Amino acid sequence: MLTKIFQSGGSQAVRIPKDFRFNGDTVEIFRAENGDVVLRAPQSSQRGDALFAVLAQFDDDFIAGVAARDNEPPQERDAL
Secondary structure, three states: OOOOEEEEOOEEEEOOOHHHOOOOOOOEEEEOOOOOEEEEOOOOOOHHHHHHHHHOOOOHHHHHHHHHHHOOOOOOOOOO
8 A cells, every 4th residue: 555755844754544553642653674654553662571471370389390391301102
């Protein structure tokens, strides 16, 4: 889809079609390795906090069980 580029003060601006509207008032912009310019909704700064909160729910017994399982020899199975 093509859209218009226009001047807004001393900067270029891009008209974003209604179908691609963002929620909020900021977007992240960066240049991909292939040179494309990419716009995306900003990543929540709380994503890492949520991950750590979930991981903190695992107790020591669970962690010990996972570690013990990883130390067991691989199962022998019949070929398919």
